[in-house]
Amino acid sequence: MLLLGMLGLINRARELRPSRGTTMPPPYRLDAATAFDGASVNAHPAPYRPIEGGGMEMNTTITLDDRARQLFPALAWSTLGTGLLAGAASDLVWEGWARIVTPVLVGGPLQPAALVQSVFGFENWFWAEVIHGVVGVVFYPLGYLFVARPLARVIVPFMPWWMVGIGFGLGLWVFALFVMAHLIAGLPAFLGFIPLAWASCAGHALFGLVTAAVVRWREAHLKEGRS
Secondary structure (H helix, E strand, O other): OHHHHHHHHHHHHHHHOOOOOOOOOOOEEEOOHHHOOOOOOOEEEOOEEEOOOOOEEEOOOOOHHHHHHHHOOOOOHHHHHHHHHHHHHHHHHHHHHHHHHHHHHHOOOOOHHHHHHHHHOOOOHHHHHHHHHHHHHHHHHHHHHHHHHHHHHHHOOOOOHHHHHHHHHHHHHHHHHHHHHHHHOOOOHHHHHOHHHHHHHHHHHHHHHHHHHHHHHHHHHHHHHHO
């Protein structure tokens, strides 16, 4: 009887084992996209890999390429368009704050072109305005996309997008009034924290917030267009 029972178990195991040529459905690996800005989780087929002692297991290793795709935007024209759109909107808000709101608050406008003149040592006001405009529209938004936001995703992944944007703007303020104005142009650090310096702080924070908001809106719009 024991022998007959063992033979029955063997036959049952053969019936449950997939026949030769039958393919198993691929398992899936979930990447960590949900950790950033509420993006949806994407599933990708994960290959099997052999293990010691025979058999296979699912490979769930996240490669460096996967990590880079989660941190940085694609090197595409759409990314450049996102940066330029965010830069134009942010610079427009900055100009309104610097030339309209700030004089009402502190009695005079913010004049970043004057800082550009001090740093580069020339007196042409027009080209100083052009340099400041190009930096604000082109380079600062790209700095947000490829430096500030990736760093925030690594160091403080729990921080909401709007706080990252404000932090980015405050970083620009430190760069402008400490690195450029003090270390390079030789002016007092943060202009001695006069009222105009605090108006500049608020303006840069607003610049960063608008940059982050436009980038978030634009990326969501592009994602809807691809779906």
